[in-house]
Amino acid sequence: MSAVAPFPGVSFFHKGQRSPLIASMGKRLVTEGCGKYRTGPGPEWTQVDQQSYAAWQRKIGFEGAEANGIPGKTSWDRLRVPTSSSVPGGRVASPVPGKSVSTAYRVKGSRWSLGYHTGADYAAPTGTPCVAVLNGSLVRHGHDGSFGDFLVLRAQGFDYWYCHLSEQTVKSGSVRAGQKIGEVGSTGNSTGPHLHFEKRPAGGGFGSDVKPTW
Template identity: 80%
Template sequence: MSALAPFPGTAFFHKGQRSPVISAMGKRLVAEGCGKYREGPGPVWTEVDQQSYAAWQRKLKFAGADANGIPGKTSWDRFRVPKAPAAPTPAASGGRVASPVPGKGVTTAYRKKGPHWSLGYHTGADYAAPKGAPCVAVRSGSIVRSGNDGSFGLFLVLRVGGFDFWYCHLSERTVTRGSVKAGDKIGEVGSTGNATGPHLHFEERPAGGGFGSDVNPTW
C-alpha cells in the first residue's frame, strides 16, 4: 500500500472524522494483524479504529495511556510505511511547481506566533502579491471544494493524494471543481475575508481535516 501521511496530530483522530488517511491506516492495521473490523476499514474514524490502533500500540509494548488507541507521534512514525524516494521534478511536464504564486516566495511563515491568529499561530504560509496575480496548482490533483468563508474569504481546496491544499483570500476562482494539472491557473490573489492586504494564504491539511489539523505546507 502507499505510504501513510506524516503524523497529523492527536486532535485529528476523533469520532466522525473522515479522511483517506484513516482508511489507509485501517488497511495497514489489518495487514499488521491488529484490525478489529468486521466489514473492513473505512474512511471515518470509529471506536473500532481506536480499538485496532490500541492493539498496534500494545504490539509495540506500549501500556496504560500510551495504549489508549489514539495515535501519538512515536507510534505513528513507527506505523508508517517508509516513503519511496521522490521522483525528480519533470521540467517539461510540470509535475510540481516552485510556488503557488509563480515568482513569489513566502512572506509570512507557517507557525509564526501571534495573538491576532485564532490558534495563536499562523496555520499556513502567506505569499504577498498584487491583486489578480495568478495562483496555480502546486501538484496535479482535483479541486474538491470551493466557497466563501468569513475568515478565509473566497477559497479553493486542491486534493493531492492524502492531503488538501487550501488557497484562501482569493479575488477570483478560475476552477471550482474537477481535475487540474500542476501549473494550471486555478485562481487569483485577493484580499477577501479576514485579510489586511492582497496575498494568498496557502495551507495544507490531511485530506478532510478541519481547521487546526494543519501541517507544514510542502509538496
C-alpha cells in the same frame, strides 16, 4: 494539445530561481532554434536561459530593451510553453509563480485565532495567478469570513487550501500542476492582497494543519 502555462510574471525569472517551468521553457526555445545550451536546458534560471530567450525575442521582431532576454507576457504567450505538469514530476516551485513565502507557517501571534499562523502567505498584487502545486482535484470552493473566497486542492492524501482569492478560476474537477486555478486577492479577514496557503490531511478541519510542503 498540451495545456499552455500562464505567464508567471517578470519577477519569476531571476538568478537562482528553480522550477520545472524553466526547463520546459528551455525545451521550447530549442525547438524554435533559439536555444544556446551546450548540455540542454535545466530547471534553474541561468544566463544561458536569458541569452536563449533574447534570441527568441529577436526572432519574433523585438528590438533593443524589448529583447533583453527576460520574458514578458507577449513573447511568453507566443512561445506557448507547456505547463509544468508535462515535465516529469508534475510539480511547481510556488503556488504563486515567482513569489516566495512572505509570512511563514507557525509564526506566533495574537492576530491568529489559534495563536499561530496555520499556513504560509505569499504576498502579491490582486489578480496575480495562483496555480495548482500538484496534479489533483478541486474538491471544495466557497467563502467564509476568515478565509474569504477559497479553493481546496486534494492531492496525494492532503488538502491544499487557497484562501483570500479575488477569483476562483476553476472550481471543481481534475487539474494539473502549474494550471491556473485562481487569483490573489484580499477577501475575508485579510490585511492586504496575498494567498494564504494551507495544508491539511484530506478532509481535515481547521486546526489539523501541517507544514505546507508538497
